[in-house]
Amino acid sequence: MSEKEKKNEQNKDGGYKLHVGKIEEGFVIDHIHAGRGMQIYHDLGLDKLDCCVAIIRNAFSVKMGKKDMIKVECPIDQFDMDFFGFVDHTATVDVIKDGEIIAKPKLELPKQLKNVIHCHNPRCITSTEQQLDQIFILTDPVKGTYRCKYCETAYKQDADRK
Amino acid sequence: MKSVISPLDLDVEEVNDLMDLGSRIMADPKKYSHMCDGKILATLFYEPSTRTRLSFEAAMLRLGGKTMGFASADSSSATKGETVADTIRVISSFADICAMRHPKEGAPAVAAANSTIPVINAGDGGHQHPTQTLTDLFTIRSLKGRLDNLVVGFCGDLKFGRTVHSLIRALVNYKNVRFIFISPKELMIPDYIRNDLLIEKGIPFEEVTQLEDILPRLDILYMTRVQRERFFNEEDYVRLKDFYILDKKKMELAREDMLVLHPLPRVNEISVEVDKDPRAVYFKQVEYGMYIRMALILHLLELDTGI
Numbered sequence: 192m193s194e195k196e197k198k199n200e201q202n203k204d205g206g207y208k209l210h211v212g213k214i215e216e217g218f219v220i221d222h223i224h225a226g227r228g229m230q231i232y233h234d235l236g237l238d239k240l241d242c243c244v245a246i247i248r249n250a251f252s253v254k255m256g257k258k259d260m261i262k263v264e265c266p267i268d269q270f271d272m273d274f275f276g277f278v279d280h281t282a283t284v285d286v287i288k289d290g291e292i293i294a295k296p297k298l299e300l301p302k303q304l305k306n307v308i309h310c311h312n313p314r315c316i317t318s319t320e321q322q323l324d325q326i327f328i329l330t331d332p333v334k335g336t337y338r339c340k341y342c343e344t345a346y347k348q349d350a351d352r353k
Numbered sequence: 354m355k356s357v358i359s360p361l362d363l364d365v366e367e368v369n370d371l372m373d374l375g376s377r378i379m380a381d382p383k384k385y386s387h388m389c390d391g392k393i394l395a396t397l398f399y400e401p402s403t404r405t406r407l408s409f410e411a412a413m414l415r416l417g418g419k420t421m422g423f424a425s426a427d428s429s430s431a432t433k434g435e436t437v438a439d440t441i442r443v444i445s446s447f448a449d450i451c452a453m454r455h456p457k458e459g460a461p462a463v464a465a466a467n468s469t470i471p472v473i474n475a476g477d478g479g480h481q482h483p484t485q486t487l488t489d490l491f492t493i494r495s496l497k498g499r500l501d502n503l504v505v506g507f508c509g510d511l512k513f514g515r516t517v518h519s520l521i522r523a524l525v526n527y528k529n530v531r532f533i534f535i536s537p538k539e540l541m542i543p544d545y546i547r548n549d550l551l552i553e554k555g556i557p558f559e560e561v562t563q564l565e566d567i568l569p570r571l572d573i574l575y576m577t578r579v580q581r582e583r584f585f586n587e588e589d590y591v592r593l594k595d596f597y598i599l600d601k602k603k604m605e606l607a608r609e610d611m612l613v614l615h616p617l618p619r620v621n622e623i624s625v626e627v628d629k630d631p632r633a634v635y636f637k638q639v640e641y642g643m644y645i646r647m648a649l650i651l652h653l654l655e656l657d658t659g660i
Binding site: 312314315316317318319320322323330331336338339340341342343344345 | 459
C-alpha cells in the first residue's frame with residue numbers, strides 16, 4: 192500500500208477517509224460554519240505564514256452537519272483572540288502543545304474592533320480621511336451588529352470585508 | 354469640557370434644562386446680552402448653510418461674543434488636504450467654542466476627539482444634527498406645551514434626512530409618542546432607526562406612502578425636503594423630489610391644532626399658500642432655534658446663567 196493510500200484508507204462503504212496529521216504545537220479552529228474556512232484563512236492572514244496550515248472544508252459534524260476546520264502549526268500568541276471571536280464566534284479553538292490540548296479559550300464578540308474591518312459608507316469621514324483608525328463598536332451583542340464609530344453605519348459581513 | 358455630537362450626548366434632564374434656559378432668554382434677552390463678552394465662536398462650515406450658520410452666529414452675537422470661521426470647504430485649508438483633526442487643533446488655539454458642519458458623516462466626532470474646546474455638530478452629512486433637534490423639541494414644547502402624548506408624522510426624505518433621525522431619537526425619551534413615517538419606498542427610515550431603536554424599545558410606529566390618509570391623526574407634521582446633495586444619481590432625485598406637496602387642500606384634512614414643522618430650506622414640498630396658515634410654524638421654528646443655541650452655548654461654556 193502506497194503512503195497516500197495508507198493515509199486515505201478505504202472505508203467499508205467503498206469511500207476514502209481523509210487524514211490530516213496531528214500537530215505538535217499550534218492551534219485548531221474547529222466548528223467553523225461550512226464555507227467560511229477560506230475566508231477566515233485570509234482574514235487571519237494565515238496565507239502569509241511560513242508554517243504548516245491545513246484547511247478542511249465540509250467535514251462531517253454531528254452538531255452542525257457540515258463544518259470547516261483549520262489546523263495551524265505555529266504558536267497562537269501572535270493572534271488576537273478578539274479577532275477570532277469576531278471572525279466566527281461560534282467556532283472553537285484548541286491550543287495544542289506537545290501534541291496535547293492545553294487550552295480551549297472561549298471566543299466572544301469583542302466590544303470594539305480597530306482596523307479589522309472597513310466602513311463601506313461613501314459618506315463616512317473615513318472614506319476621505321484614510322489615516323483615521325477604522326473603529327467599529329459592538330452595538331447589538333445578540334445579533335452581532337457592529338457599527339462604525341463615526342457614521343454609525345452597520346457592518347455587513349459580506350459587503351464590507353477587507 | 355463637553356461636546357455635542359449627537360442628541361444622545363444630552364440626557365433628558367439636560368435637554369429640559371436647556372429648553373427652560375431658552376425660554377428664559379426668549380422672555381428677557383437683554384439679561385443675557387453680555388454673558389459671552391470676550392468669547393469667540395468658530396463656525397467651521399465645510400458645506401453651505403444659511404440658517405444654521407447664521408443662527409449660531411446670531412446666538413453668539415446676541416450673547417455679547419464674537420464669531421469667526423468659514424462658510425464653505427473652498428475657503429478653508431481642507432482644499433490643501435488638511436485633516437479635520439489638524440484643523441480643530443489649530444482652531445482650539447483661537448476660539449472658545451466651535452460649531453462644525455461637514456458633508457462627511459462622523460467628521461464632528463473626529464473633531465471633538467482632537468479638540469480642547471467644546472465642539473457642536475451643526476450637521477454631518479445625512480447623519481446627525483443635534484441643534485436642529487433641540488430647535489424642533491423647543492418649538493414643539495413652546496407651542497404645544499408638551500413633548501409627551503403626541504402623534505408625530507414625518508414626511509418626505511426619511512432616509513437621508515438627518516433632522517428626522519435625530520428628532521426621532523430625542524422623542525423616544527418621552528412618554529406615549531407615536532410615529533407615522535410617510536415616504537416613498539426609496540426614502541424610508543434606515544434600519545438603525547427602525548430596528549435598533551423603535552422595534553428594540555417597543556415604540557409604536559407606522560410606515561405609509563399616502564400623506565392624505567394620516568393627516569387627521571397627527572399632532573405634529575414634520576415635513577422634509579428631498580435633498581439633491583444626498584443623491585448619487587440625478588435621475589432618482591428628479592423622480593422623488595416632488596413626491597409630496599403639502600398644500601391648502603391637504604391642510605383642510607388636518608386637525609386645527611396640528612403644527613407643521615420644517616427644518617428649512619423649503620423647496621416645493623410645502624406650497625407658499627400654506628405659509629399663512631397659523632398651523633405653519635416653520636418660520637417661528639427658526640427663531641426658537643436661535644434661542645436654544647444661545648442656551649447651548651452658555652451651557653457648554655459652563656457660564657453661570659443664574660441671573
